[in-house]
Each structure stands twice: as C-alpha cells, then as structure tokens.
Amino acid sequence: MMKKIVIHEEYCIGCRLCEIQCLVKHSSSGKIIKAFREEYPRPISRVHVEEEGYLSFALQCRHCEDATCIENCMTGAMHRDEKSGAVICDEEKCVGCWMCIMSCPFGVIQREKKERKIASKCDLCGNDGEPACVANCPNEALSYEEN
Structure with a gap:
C-alpha cells in the first residue's frame, strides 16, 4: 500500500495555494519571493487547479x-x-x-x-513526509492517505 494525494473537490475554494507551495518546494531557494522574482527560469508547479463554474480542484499525478x-x-x-x-x-x-x-x-x-x-x-515532494500541497491547503481539500 502506498500513500496518495486524495482530492476533495467539495472543499476546494480555488485559492491556488497548493500551486504556490509546490512551486516553492521545488525551487532552488525554497523561499516564496525568491522563487517568483529571482529564479530563472521560474520553477513550475507540479499541481494545477482546474476550475469549471463553481467547481475547482487540484490536479496532479495519480501515481497509477x-x-x-x-x-x-x-x-x-x-x-x-x-x-x-x-x-x-x-x-x-x-x-x-x-x-x-x-x-x-x-x-x-x-x-x-x-x-x-x-x-x-508530482513526486510527492520526495518522501519528505506530507506533500507541500496537502500540508498548506487551508480548507483540507487535499489529503494524503493510504490507498
């Protein structure tokens, strides 16, 4: 059994903090301002928020x-x-x-x-415990669970 990120779209508010935290986690500096303003090319987020009307959810690798x-x-x-x-x-x-x-x-x-x-x-943040997107979701729309 491996742990996977589970999406709870009913709690997602589309704030995109998961995207930002993923980008910072995979940046050279690990600092939000430096990642956005000083690193070139800018690191990319490995999670993306999809939105359709009132529905939004974070989408990343399912590790099939x-x-x-x-x-x-x-x-x-x-x-x-x-x-x-x-x-x-x-x-x-x-x-x-x-x-x-x-x-x-x-x-x-x-x-x-x-x-x-x-x-x-998505690399699940390299086995550093809970992935950055999950740890920083303010509404618990992402969880890290055994499948």
Whole structure:
C-alpha cells in the first residue's frame, strides 16, 4: 500500500495555494519571493487547479498502478520508487521525447525548460513526509492517505 494525494473537490475554494507551495518546494531557494522574482527560469508547479463554474480542484499525478508513462518511457526515466511506490521522473535520464506526456490519461505531466527540456510531474515532494500541497491547503481539500 502506498500513500496518495486524495482530492476533495467539495472543499476546494480555488485559492491556488497548493500551486504556490509546490512551486516553492521545488525551487532552488525554497523561499516564496525568491522563487517568483529571482529564479530563472521560474520553477513550475507540479499541481494545477482546474476550475469549471463553481467547481475547482487540484490536479496532479495519480501515481497509477499500471502507469502508462512508465510503460512508454524509452529511457527508463519514468520509474516507480521502490520505497514509496510513487511514479518518479529521473531528470538525468529524461531526453524530452514527451512519450510520457502523450500517454498520461490525466494530462498531468508537463515540460520543464531548465537547462534542457525534461518531463516534470508530482513526486510527492520526495518522501519528505506530507506533500507541500496537502500540508498548506487551508480548507483540507487535499489529503494524503493510504490507498
């Protein structure tokens, strides 16, 4: 059993704090102002809030059991972490072919343009306990639970 982020859209108010906290967590500085004003290219959030009328919810990698991104990755960059069970992208192995992006049924993998183009997705904050998006959601619209 692995822990996964569970979305409770009935509590989401669309504040986007999950996006901001994710961006800061994956920045070089770990500081909100520096991440937004001084880091170039700006880090990207690995969670995105979708909105449709009055409904909003945070969308990120589901760490699928039968992950098509792993199956279609030609370099082995997309893999399952042995310890946590999370689907992770090894940035050193990623060649930017985007097969993972094309095969993800949820559309949650994106292109990051650092020094080179690589795939970027939720990594559950690298097993640092509770992911930043969950820890900083003011309305508890995200939870981190055993599945």
